Amino acid sequence: MKIDEVTAGVECVRRAGPDVEVAGVEYDSRSVGAGSLFVAMRGGSVDGNRYVADAVREDATAIVTDSAAAFDEVVQAYPQIAAIEVRHGRKALAQLAANFFHHPEQKLALSGVTGTNGKTTTAFLLEGLLNQAQRKTVLVGTIECHVAGKVKPSPHTTPESRDLLELFDEGVRAGVTEAVMEVSSHALDQGRVHGLPFDVAIFTNLTRDHLDYHGTMEHYFHAKLALFDGTLGQPPRVAVVNIDDEHGARFALRAREAGAEIFSYGIETGEFRAEEIRMRTNGMSFRLEAPHGAAEITSRLTGRVNVHNLLAALAAALARGLTLEQVAASSASLPCVPGRFQTVDAGQPFTVVVDYAHTDDALRNLIALAREFVQSSGGRVLTLFGCGGDRDKTKRPLMGRAAGEGSDFVVLTSDNPRSEEPEAILRDVLPGLEATHCEFIAEPDRARAIALAVGAATAGDIVLLAGKGHEKTQTLRTGTIPFDDVSVAMTVLRERRKQG
Numbered sequence: 280m281k282i283d284e285v286t287a288g289v290e291c292v293r294r295a296g297p298d299v300e301v302a303g304v305e306y307d308s309r310s311v312g313a314g315s316l317f318v319a320m321r322g323g324s325v326d327g328n329r330y331v332a333d334a335v336r337e338d339a340t341a342i343v344t345d346s347a348a349a350f351d352e353v354v355q356a357y358p359q360i361a362a363i364e365v366r367h368g369r370k371a372l373a374q375l376a377a378n379f380f381h382h383p384e385q386k387l388a389l390s391g392v393t394g395t396n397g398k399t400t401t402a403f404l405l406e407g408l409l410n411q412a413q414r415k416t417v418l419v420g421t422i423e424c425h426v427a428g429k430v431k432p433s434p435h436t437t438p439e440s441r442d443l444l445e446l447f448d449e450g451v452r453a454g455v456t457e458a459v460m461e462v463s464s465h466a467l468d469q470g471r472v473h474g475l476p477f478d479v480a481i482f483t484n485l486t487r488d489h490l491d492y493h494g495t496m497e498h499y500f501h502a503k504l505a506l507f508d509g510t511l512g513q514p515p516r517v518a519v520v521n522i523d524d525e526h527g528a529r530f531a532l533r534a535r536e537a538g539a540e541i542f543s544y545g546i547e548t549g550e551f552r553a554e555e556i557r558m559r560t561n562g563m564s565f566r567l568e569a570p571h572g573a574a575e576i577t578s579r580l581t582g583r584v585n586v587h588n589l590l591a592a593l594a595a596a597l598a599r600g601l602t603l604e605q606v607a608a609s610s611a612s613l614p615c616v617p618g619r620f621q622t623v624d625a626g627q628p629f630t631v632v633v634d635y636a637h638t639d640d641a642l643r644n645l646i647a648l649a650r651e652f653v654q655s656s657g658g659r660v661l662t663l664f665g666c667g668g669d670r671d672k673t674k675r676p677l678m679g680r681a682a683g684e685g686s687d688f689v690v691l692t693s694d695n696p697r698s699e700e701p702e703a704i705l706r707d708v709l710p711g712l713e714a715t716h717c718e719f720i721a722e723p724d725r726a727r728a729i730a731l732a733v734g735a736a737t738a739g740d741i742v743l744l745a746g747k748g749h750e751k752t753q754t755l756r757t758g759t760i761p762f763d764d765v766s767v768a769m770t771v772l773r774e775r776r777k778q779g
């Protein structure tokens with residue numbers, strides 16, 4: 280593709296160099312090959328402009344940079360290279376990639392889910408509803424990506440625009456007509472989804488997380504708002520908003536002002552409501568009250584948070600043109616999401632649950648649900664959890680408090696310590712946990728901690744293994760090792776059985 284075609288619509292500060300052919304668009308020098316256009320941009324940890332020489336060595340034909348100095352250097356040192364200076368690297372990258380992949384984002388109906396918790400679950404549910412209606416989809420999110428049923432690994436909740444557009448392009452070529460994606464606050468803030476024309480935008484909830492990145496809840500709120508208020512280029516056609524959340528009304532107001540139609544949902548308020556909820560450990564049902572009728576909904580998912588997630592997915596599916604009859608008929612067969620309230624059963628007389636709760640709000644909801652379930656058996660709630668390293672430290676004591684307040688016994692352990700000292704993370708949790716006077720033990724080794732939690736359980740109890748959900752690895756200072764809560768728990772349960 281000619282450089283002029285790739286750069287069409289990109290706001291350039293300066294341009295120089297020849298009229299080159301572009302064979303690929305890359306934002307990482309390590310992916311550059313012959314004919315690539317390399318977008319060199321300043322990041323939070325390194326300056327991509329440092330890698331311009333590497334890109335040239337790999338036979339890049341064009342450099343787009345967010346640095347005036349780097350632009351001058353390319354013009355002087357590499358006259359054979361097309362040089363373009365832009366103000367915002369990631370916004371330019373999004374436009375360049377959209378041009379390069381022939382605008383697949385305009386050939387798909389895009390639904391985006393944002394919020395602190397529930398994005399993965401809601402996205403899976405919506406994808407399932409669309410698939411049941413014979414619509415081919417792309418799914419993008421934390422666990423994995425799907426392109427017309429083909430499963431692909433997911434390095435991020437929301438990939439860089441270039442990778443996203445490549446997935447969309449693959450989808451379009453496979454006959455996909457809809458894309459459902461999780462949109463993280465990091466992605467919104469950085470411009471990874473800049474220019475994407477969302478048809479439906481979903482807000483699940485806003486509670487404390489990621490303050491290491493956003494600084495304050497107000498900044499975090501504004502990052503998420505960008506999906507609704509036209510900041511990305513245009514507002515969504517429909518905004519599906521959780522009106523039970525304390526921030527819901529603000530999202531709805533700003534989306535409406537921007538021109539979106541609002542589909543509000545909530546358990547008791549909102550246009551899409553759940554009435555007569557009946558909850559079981561292995562499923563639930565309720566009557567969906569919608570603006571144009573009502574329908575009986577049955578699901579394999581359980582818990583109040585999943586009533587919200589289902590309402591969001593149902594409202595979004597209706598916004599995408601499915602009928603009430605279609606969504607009601609499909610909901611019962613939608614599978615549970617891996618690592619979200621996933622039970623581990625080796626025939627033991629108590630329940631073991633693996634869940635991805637990694638915020639204080641999610642932990643509190645999870646424990647409250649477990650409490651409901653043990654009420655009839657008279658059992659206890661035993662909670663194992665940790666906090667991720669190199670992430671929001673302010674949530675650590677709050678998670679400690681949430682765990683201690685609701686549980687009968689807590690096992691405090693490591694999540695993904697990343698570059699941090701595991702014991703230091705545990706120390707940050709203690710003030711909140713100790714304030715609750717709940718009995719607890721601290722064991723930084725997660726496998727050993729799981730054995731302790733399961734070992735402490737007796738008939739009728741619920742053991743919650745929180746924080747890592749579907750994850751198959753644990754990241755420590757020494758590297759990333761294979762680790763899976765479900766299989767560790769299964770091994771422990773089987774051994775416990777053998778020992779009688």
Ligand SMILES: CC(=O)N[C@H]1[C@@H](OP(=O)(O)OP(=O)(O)OC[C@H]2O[C@@H](n3ccc(=O)[nH]c3=O)[C@H](O)[C@@H]2O)O[C@H](CO)[C@@H](O)[C@@H]1O[C@H](C)C(=O)N[C@@H](C)C(=O)N[C@H](CCC(=O)O)C(=O)O
Nearest residue numbers: 306307308321322323324325326327330435436437463465
């Ligand atoms: C805080 C954050 O979002 N960081 C992401 C971001 O980093 P950054 O902007 O600081 O970039 P950088 O690493 O400084 O590099 C700058 C530029 O130099 C380039 N580079 C770098 C090295 C090199 O040798 N050559 C080269 O060209 C990089 O590709 C990049 O273009 O862009 C990088 C390139 O895509 C990501 O790898 C990195 O993810 C880090 C590892 C990360 O942990 N991100 C997490 C926090 C994240 O994004 N999470 C969210 C949401 C989680 C949720 O769902 O709650 C997500 O969407 O996944």
Ligand SMILES: Nc1ncnc2c1ncn2[C@@H]1O[C@H](COP(=O)(O)OP(=O)(O)OP(=O)(O)O)[C@@H](O)[C@H]1O
Nearest residue numbers: 395396397398399400421584587619634635636641
């Ligand atoms: N609607 C909800 N409200 C509050 N908590 C929820 C909700 N849905 C799920 N949770 C809790 O949050 C955990 C993570 O859920 P999910 O993976 O769907 O969220 P997410 O927003 O995709 O998270 P992440 O940002 O880490 O990708 C679940 O295991 C559950 O404990």
Ligand SMILES: N[C@H](CCC[C@H](N)C(=O)O)C(=O)O
Nearest residue numbers: 637666667670694695746747
């Ligand atoms: N998307 C979240 C996932 C956290 C999962 C938890 N296991 C952890 O490592 O903190 C994050 O990157 O902050």
Ligand SMILES: [Mg+2]
Nearest residue numbers: 398399421461
């Ligand atoms: Mg997710």
